[in-house]
Amino acid sequence: MLIISQYWMRVALTLIGALFSANRLCADNGTTLYAVAGTPVDESGRKFPAALYVVNDHDLNLNKVREIVSREQGVGFVLANQELRTIVVGSPPMLSTHYEILHMDSPHDSQSFDLAKKGLVSIARYLLALPSGSTVLGIEFGNYGKKPYQLDLVGVNLSTLEQSTLPWEDYVYASLVGMGGWSPPNSDFLWVFPFEDGRLTFRYGMKVTKTPWVLPKQVQFPPDYNLGAVVNNLELLIVGGGKQQEFYKTTDLRILDKAGNKWHAESFPGSSTELRGFGHWVAFVVRK
Amino acid sequence: MNSPKVSPGKKDRPQVNPKTDFNFDTYMDAYEYYRPGTLILYNGVTTKRFTIETHQGDSEILLVDQETVYYRVNRAIWKAHIGASAIESASLVAADPAIRDVHWVFLGPTISTKKP
Numbered sequence: 001m002l003i004i005s006q007y008w009m010r011v012a013l014t015l016i017g018a019l020f021s022a023n024r025l026c027a028d029n030g031t032t033l034y035a036v037a038g039t040p041v042d043e044s045g046r047k048f049p050a051a052l053y054v055v056n057d058h059d060l061n062l063n064k065v066r067e068i069v070s071r072e073q074g075v076g077f078v079l080a081n082q083e084l085r086t087i088v089v090g091s092p093p094m095l096s097t098h099y100e101i102l103h104m105d106s107p108h109d110s111q112s113f114d115l116a117k118k119g120l121v122s123i124a125r126y127l128l129a130l131p132s133g134s135t136v137l138g139i140e141f142g143n144y145g146k147k148p149y150q151l152d153l154v155g156v157n158l159s160t161l162e163q164s165t166l167p168w169e170d171y172v173y174a175s176l177v178g179m180g181g182w183s184p185p186n187s188d189f190l191w192v193f194p195f196e197d198g199r200l201t202f203r204y205g206m207k208v209t210k211t212p213w214v215l216p217k218q219v220q221f222p223p224d225y226n227l228g229a230v231v232n233n234l235e236l237l238i239v240g241g242g243k244q245q246e247f248y249k250t251t252d253l254r255i256l257d258k259a260g261n262k263w264h265a266e267s268f269p270g271s272s273t274e275l276r277g278f279g280h281w282v283a284f285v286v287r288k
Numbered sequence: 289m290n291s292p293k294v295s296p297g298k299k300d301r302p303q304v305n306p307k308t309d310f311n312f313d314t315y316m317d318a319y320e321y322y323r324p325g326t327l328i329l330y331n332g333v334t335t336k337r338f339t340i341e342t343h344q345g346d347s348e349i350l351l352v353d354q355e356t357v358y359y360r361v362n363r364a365i366w367k368a369h370i371g372a373s374a375i376e377s378a379s380l381v382a383a384d385p386a387i388r389d390v391h392w393v394f395l396g397p398t399i400s401t402k403k404p
Contacts, residue, residue: 032398033358033381035350035365037389039310048310053390054399055365055382062384080392082351087392104394180348180391236332257333264335268328272321276349277332283349283357284328287321 034107035062038075041093047074050089050100052107065108068100079188081127081177082278083233084135086158088127095121099137101158113161117141120152124204126174126188128166134159138166138174140204151205171202171209176232178276192227192239194220200239202229213237219254219265231277235259238277251275255282293322295345300362302388310389312346323347327359329370338375340368350393363387 038050050069053062069075069091076096080087085104090096101111115122120141128136136155143150155166176188190202198215201208221227221241230253231238237256251268257280268275270286277283295316306314316322323345329338329352340349342361351358355370363385368378 032396033365034394034396035382035387035390036392037386038391039389046307048389051386053386060380060382060384062382062386062390064386078392080394082394085394087394104396107394107396238332255332260333264332266330266335268330269326274348278352280331280333281352281357282330282332283352284330285323285348286326286328287323 034065034104036068036078036080036087036089036102038069038078038089040075040077040090042076043093047071047093049073050075050078050091052102066110068102068110073098077125078180079125079127079137079177080180081175084127084129084175086127086135088125088137088158090122090125096125097122099156101137111158111161113156115139115154115156115163117152117154119143120150126171126176126190128155128170128173129175130170130173136166136170138170142205149205151207168204168207169209171204171207172211174202174229174232176229176277178231178238178282179274180276188230190229190232192229194227200229213256215239215254216263219263221252221254230275231282233277233279235280236277236282238275238282251284295321295323296325297342297344297346297362300344301346302363302385312388316345329357329375338370340375346388348391350391351395353395358393360387360390365390365393 033055035053039048049071051067052065054065056063068089073091074093076090076093078089087102089100091098097116098114120143122139123142124140126138128138130136135158137158139154141152153166155164193201193203194215200211200213225241225243227239227241230240235258239254241252251270251273253266255264255266268284270288272287274285274287275282301312304311325342325344325347327340327349344361347361349359356367357370358367364383365381365387366378367381368375
């Protein structure tokens with residue numbers, strides 16, 4: 001009798017386990033669409049929450065998976081990188097100190113950390129794809145408005161959460177996806193200065209990082225233009241340019257097809273058009 | 289100062305309290321921006337361009353996955369095939385009030401979303 005009961009219990013447990021697995025995760029390499037809602041702002045007066053949803057195929061509604069950032073905390077920035085399969089959501093707005101990490105291949109798991117440096121504030125953040133294969137969140141800390149000006153680049157490994165001081169040369173590994181979802185200015189953007197021979201450098205303050213990319217003479221911008229890298233992924237590098245204050249009002253771009261090592265000069269409609277990179281595709285929202 | 293041009297589709301956008309929720313029209317007015325509802329997809333290798341006219345100012349491309357583009361039009365997510373010369377076979381993926389705040393999507397592990 002006892003043997004029979006144990007047998008049926010095992011069968012029942014197996015069935016429950018199988019049903020649970022089938023319901024939760026049928027590994028067929030990602031055909032479920034997940035959505036992240038939230039609006040980052042670069043002011044402290046208003047705060048908006050962020051949440052992860054999954055699209056319900058049956059009624060076309062969104063089902064909430066979980067809250068990522070509460071309304072009280074407020075979203076400061078979102079870095080969503082398809083190539084690195086990683087999303088980082090920072091809070092609160094302006095001077096974020098709390099970081100939520102979402103891995104696109106295991107979105108139901110959550111990971112987070114807090115990071116602040118005494119006397120310094122976090123100014124900007126970048127996702128770096130290091131040659132070792134690690135994905136690192138680079139956080140720029142500065143003593144904004146004070147002298148002497150101090151700038152530190154701290155790296156947080158997004159698998160182990162180990163922190164280290166990054167050399168500025170690591171900026172060359174910044175994986176930039178462009179503007180998405182009302183991104184505050186300067187998010188996911190690096191200033192670019194070309195040397196006389198057209199070699200591009202990423203710069204912040206007095207820090208210079210030489211890149212392997214050279215802008216040929218025929219597609220160089222006029223010398224009085226400010227330049228910025230807005231997309232840098234495995235397939236494309238996109239540099240935008242404009243005159244001084246007009247910088248954010250231009251859609252004149254230089255686009256490098258990395259595999260073919262070919263540059264294209266392109267203009268797009270709109271005086272302040274937003275763009276995002278997805279592999280070799282660039283998506284624009286025309287804005288005037 | 290001239291009043292800014294209103295982006296198309298305002299009557300379909302929820303006019304939420306800008307103090308507690310993100311209000312597209314309040315933001316556009318404050319910065320004097322105008323979005324005509326034109327989305328452009330550009331292939332950085334072939335230099336081919338495609339245009340999607342949504343006639344809704346609050347629109348954006350959310351994801352390009354191989355030859356499929358996912359884009360948001362106000363409170364709905366659509367997907368379409370990137371053809372040889374045009375964006376084609378557009379179909380509705382989701383329609384939900386929460387979508388107006390969705391700015392990022394991704395394809396992840398499949399789960400059943402069937403309600404019990």
